[in-house]
Amino acid sequence: MGEILFLSHRIPFPPDRGDKIRSHNVLKALARIAPVHVATFADDAHDRECEPELAALAASYRLVERSKPLGAAGVEALASGRPVSLAAFHDARLHAYVRDVLAHRAIDAIYVFSGQMAQYVPQDFRGRRVADLVDVDSAKFEAYAARGRGWRAWMERREGRLLRAEEARICATFETTLLISRAEVALLQSRLSAECGRVQTMANGLDAAHFDPVTVAPEPRMLACAGPRMIFTGQMDYAPNVEAATRAIEAVLPLVRARCPNASLHIVGRNPPRELVARDGEEGVHVWGRVPDIRPWLKAADVALVPLEIARGVQNKVLEAMAMGLPVVLSPGAATGIDALDGRDFAVRDSGGKMALAVADLASAPGTARLMGDAARAWIVANASWPAALARLPEFLGIDVDSLTDAA
Incomplete structure (x- = not known):
């Protein structure tokens, strides 16, 4: 060669x-x-x-x-x-x-x-x-x-x-x-x-040894927010991510808060546009921008929410959340190319209302949420190196x- x-x-x-x-x-x-x-x-x-x-x-x-x-x-x-x-x-x-x-x-x-x-x-x-x-x-x-x-x-x-x-x-x-x-x-x-x-x-x-929940402490600023804490991560000047974050704010969070009044949504990722930054401070909405390490933020979350409508390829944000032992509620597009088992390793839902119901159900059953997070990490370790x-x-x-x- x-x-x-x-x-x-x-x-x-x-x-x-x-x-x-x-x-x-x-x-x-x-x-x-x-x-x-x-x-x-x-x-x-x-x-x-x-x-x-x-x-x-x-x-x-x-x-x-x-x-x-x-x-x-x-x-x-x-x-x-x-x-x-x-x-x-x-x-x-x-x-x-x-x-x-x-x-x-x-x-x-x-x-x-x-x-x-x-x-x-x-x-x-x-x-x-x-x-x-x-x-x-x-x-x-x-x-x-x-x-x-x-x-x-x-x-x-x-x-x-x-x-x-x-x-x-x-x-x-x-x-x-x-x-x-x-x-x-x-x-x-x-x-x-x-x-x-x-x-x-x-x-x-994915480097499952790097994305290991036992190796990092949760982000204190996020941990101080009320729960259940949902997280959406990504490059936030990318149009599909902006649309997904907006969908999470408008179509998912209010329905979750109807059952869990203290629920919060955390948008974490570099370069959020002005229209998204302006949503920071709305009821339960936190827009954090660029962070040096995403792992503490994932560790502080209770569930990862990925409501992407336009999704190409495999979403690293899903793999990272799964590796960190988080239960993930995601759209069918966001699940594309990840051969994990719906209902065991993550929860695939095709509408904002169904996503909200899944998040609220996981929040009310922490044992079920923990089992899904454990299964998610086990799938990553076995299949995604x-x-x-x-x-x-x-x-x-x-x-x-x-x-x-x-x-x-």
Whole structure:
């Protein structure tokens, strides 16, 4: 095996959100196989602080601030006929770095993390190409369009259509395309009209030793709030998460409080928008924003609430809550790709009213809640480790696993 070029739309540090957790673990696994060169973006100063960690792991790297405004990306996309997602992550400096690495290093494989980065792979590259799409982005934008109206819905329909064409291009030209679950694989394959390379499943994993409730103390500020305490976590400038948090506030919390008057809902995650921050202080609502470690907040909760209506792939927020021994009440979309048992390992409900009833039932039966939390953690330990999730990574890169064993 020669060397590897890793292209990621966000720096894989710190591993504190879904996409970064996956890219972080993939990058570490690749670095154990061969020297890795990394081209990636930093979203903010917090990302920049992690540059030394990237430098310590990579054989070389190029980290670029992603400062292009969304409006400018939109204009560029309309002028070029490309998806906004690609225009937003187009940068001449990264193109130059990729050309330089390919010209001067023995790159045998390019691993693309997220479809926006496939634009950096030259058509004449003769090595192995692996695209980790994670989930089917085009379907997500089509779902946005179906729920919207006006110019925004038009842009989202356009984005979905163009991303669908880009996904088809990737599948037709890359040796391996990876998705996070069997459901996402089936969805992508159902949308492709052209011949494609191998489309495979590579699930997410979790560090169950890190997300272990016995190793952390509960967050005192949350523990001081009345219970039962519901928690919703995630990147809070991500539209589906904002919608889910709003749904929890408006369609679930009031019904829970009708049976449990002291119930509280805690929204925990970076960059909550102004309209969500404005809900902080409403009856039972707490919007906490970015926290350095999500585990104490999960430890302080009585139940995790995940009412996502638009959900692609596997939700790390669900896996983390389960690992922390929390009973989880979630929508069918949020449960997609997690082969746990409804009623034992978590509670799947298809409406705000049913979610509220499930939360209230768990609050009134702490023994049942504890059994569900214990079963959830047991399922994670048995089924969701990162070594198991990444076991086929050498195969996807075209490497004989026996050769790695011999080299070691």
